[in-house]
Each structure stands twice: as C-alpha cells, then as structure tokens.
Amino acid sequence: MPTEQTLLDATRVIVDIQRQRGIDLPTDGELYRFDANHPDTNGMIDYFIRPLSGVRSEVGRQEWHEFRQMQTMSFRAKPAGVVESALGEGTLNLVSDCERAVSVSGKDIKFTVTSPYMLARTLLDKYYGDFDTLLTALAEVLATQVRELDCACLQIDEANIPGNPQDGPRAAEAINIVLDAFGGEKAVHFCFGNYGGQVIQKGNWGALVDFLNMLRCDHLVLELQHRPKVDLEALREVTSDIVLGIGVIDVKVNPVETPDDVAASIETAAKMLGAGRIGWVHPDCGFWMLQRSVVDRKIEALVQGRDKYLGLT
Structure with missing residues (x-):
C-alpha cells in the first residue's frame, strides 16, 4: 500500500514521462485513486462510492441477489453500495487529491472523475425509489467537489452509456450538472469498456450522437482505434461546438503502433470528419492493463505519429 510520499513520487514519474514524450495535457495516471483491492478498475467505482454518506458498502447475500435481478451491469454481480439515506460527500475529497497532483506537476494537467451515471448504475437504491x-443527487455531490478543483482540465469518464443509448438524455443531464460546476477545460471520455482487453458494452457511436450533442463540454475523448470504421463516420453528426478527440492507440492489444500507423489514423479521421474538427489525439482509454514497457512505447508512437501528421518531423 502506498505511503503519501511514494504516491507523490509516483505521480511525479507518471506526469514527467508524459511531458518528456511530448504529451500536451498529461494526467496523474489516476494514481490518486489507486486501490490494490480493485486493480481491474483502478478504483473507478469504489473510490467514489465508499466514502459517501448515505451509502453502506457492506453488502449482504440478499442484496447481491436483488442487484443481480436489476440486471444493470452484466459484468458486475455485486453492488458497490446500498443507498440507505440522502447522499452526501462524506469523506470523499477530490479537492485534496487534485491538490496532491498539482503540487508536484503544476496546474496544467487533466483530472479525471467517474461519471455520475456510471456510478449510479452500480448502486442498490433503498432510499430514493x-x-x-x-442520479441527480449523485451528480450534485460530485459537482460540489469539482467546483473547487484547480487544474486545467476536468475529464468525466463514462463506460456504461455506450451500451445503454436509451438512457442518453438522463445521463447527459447528470453529466452536465458536474461539467457546469467546473471553470476550466471540460472533457468527457467514452469507451465500450476494457477488462483485460475485452469489450464490455455492445453498441456503436451512431446510436449515441444525439446524446453527445447534449453535453456541455469543450471536447470529447472517444475510443475509435478498436472500433469499426462506421463509428468514425457517425461522428460527422456531432455538433461543431464540441471539439473531437480521436483514439489512435489501441489499449486492448500489446502490439505497438508505429508513428506511420498513428499518422495514417489521424489522416483518415481528418478526411472523414472535415477540416478543423479534430482537436486531440489520444489512446482509446487508460493504459493500466498493459505492461509498462508496452505503454511507454505506445505513448512515444502517439506523439511521433501526431508530429508526423502535422509535418513537424
């Protein structure tokens, strides 16, 4: 289990690796929520749910059964918690966690927070009915915290709505509550799930365009390298008010893309989407399931491929 000092040192390393490679908007590697008990999701759910007041994290056998009957998440059999009273922030402290990263990296970083919709889908509700x-109560708790974050960019991460496009309007309303509370660059990341290289959600970007257009964000961070080409075509319908971020590195496989591969992916996307639509290129999702030796080379290829496309090399 990391001490405060080793966590600070690890954050320094993670941010510096990205900056040395030429990444414009690095992250803290989400080390702020590192949880040895949940390495498969890097604390993406439980870090946010466990500290909340109004939620009991000790879950009994019957509650497991009730949650399964809800069929909200086919890949999760146990709820992250049981809601027994009005939700409150409890001991959740995103502000302190962001400050830790900023203290060693400066403010020019992206801080990531799991979407209220994805979190709500993991809960067994015994209070609101x-x-x-x-969902709104959860979004308001997160909004209260992100309002005080002092960093360049907030990214909301959502990996459940791609498989549930019918919930787009309610998810957008909740995500917007959180986005509206932040004063800097606002991003929303979507993927179809990644557990050991496996896609979790079925669906396509075409079914999500109306939902994407509801979001009050500055740019999107989208999984595309591991997706069929038809998904890229669908993004032509996304409003020009939102800058597109294009996944050009596949995080579900070990083979490392070459700079030529990355440049070709950007060129294909630019031709499909039109001039000026692409503002960011990035991996499809997080790198935490890949070996460090693979990750470092993929980051290097990402930047070299971007520069090659831009004619900088």
Missing part, C-alpha cells in the same frame, strides 16, 4: 432522483 427513483433512479433519476438518485
């Missing part, structure tokens, strides 16, 4: 009310 209505999913939308639960």
Whole structure:
C-alpha cells in the first residue's frame, strides 16, 4: 500500500514521462485513486462510492441477489453500495487529491472523475425509489467537489452509456450538472469498456450522437482505434461546438503502433470528419492493463505519429 510520499513520487514519474514524450495535457495516471483491492478498475467505482454518506458498502447475500435481478451491469454481480439515506460527500475529497497532483506537476494537467451515471448504475437504491432522483443527487455531490478543483482540465469518464443509448438524455443531464460546476477545460471520455482487453458494452457511436450533442463540454475523448470504421463516420453528426478527440492507440492489444500507423489514423479521421474538427489525439482509454514497457512505447508512437501528421518531423 502506498505511503503519501511514494504516491507523490509516483505521480511525479507518471506526469514527467508524459511531458518528456511530448504529451500536451498529461494526467496523474489516476494514481490518486489507486486501490490494490480493485486493480481491474483502478478504483473507478469504489473510490467514489465508499466514502459517501448515505451509502453502506457492506453488502449482504440478499442484496447481491436483488442487484443481480436489476440486471444493470452484466459484468458486475455485486453492488458497490446500498443507498440507505440522502447522499452526501462524506469523506470523499477530490479537492485534496487534485491538490496532491498539482503540487508536484503544476496546474496544467487533466483530472479525471467517474461519471455520475456510471456510478449510479452500480448502486442498490433503498432510499430514493427513483433512479433519476438518485442520479441527480449523485451528480450534485460530485459537482460540489469539482467546483473547487484547480487544474486545467476536468475529464468525466463514462463506460456504461455506450451500451445503454436509451438512457442518453438522463445521463447527459447528470453529466452536465458536474461539467457546469467546473471553470476550466471540460472533457468527457467514452469507451465500450476494457477488462483485460475485452469489450464490455455492445453498441456503436451512431446510436449515441444525439446524446453527445447534449453535453456541455469543450471536447470529447472517444475510443475509435478498436472500433469499426462506421463509428468514425457517425461522428460527422456531432455538433461543431464540441471539439473531437480521436483514439489512435489501441489499449486492448500489446502490439505497438508505429508513428506511420498513428499518422495514417489521424489522416483518415481528418478526411472523414472535415477540416478543423479534430482537436486531440489520444489512446482509446487508460493504459493500466498493459505492461509498462508496452505503454511507454505506445505513448512515444502517439506523439511521433501526431508530429508526423502535422509535418513537424
């Protein structure tokens, strides 16, 4: 288990690796929520749910059964918690966690927070009796915290809605509550899940365009390298008010892309989407499931491929 000092040192390393490679907007590697008990999701759910007041994280056998009957998440059999009273921030402290990263990296970083919709889908509700009310309450708790974050960019991460496009309007409303509370660059990341290289959610970007257009964000961070080409075509319908971020590195496989591969992916996307639509290139999702030796080379290829496309090399 990391000490505060080793966590600070690891954050320095993670940010510096990205900056040395030429990444414009690095992250802290989400080390702020590192959880040895949940390495498969890097604390993406439990870090946010466990500290909240109004939620009990000790879950009994019958509650496991009730959650399974809800069929909200086919890949999760146990709820992250049981909602027993009005939600509050409890001991969740995103502000302190962001400050830790900023203290060693400066403010020019991206800080990531799991979407309220994805979090709400993991809960067994025994209090609100209505999913939308639960969702709004959760979004407002997160908004209260992100309002005080002092960093360049906030990224909301959502990996569940791609498989549930019918919930787009309610998810967008909740995500927007969180986005509206932040004063800097606002990004939303979507992927179809990644557990040991496996896609979790079925669906396509075409079914999500209306939902994407509802978001009050500055740019999107989208999984595309591991997706069929038809998904790229669908993004032509995304409003020009939102800058597109294009996944050009596949995080579900070990083979390392070459700079030529990356440049070709950017060129294909630019031709498909039109001039000025692409503002960012990035990996499809997080790198945490890949070996460090693979990750370092993929980051290097990402930047070299971008520069090759831009004619900088």
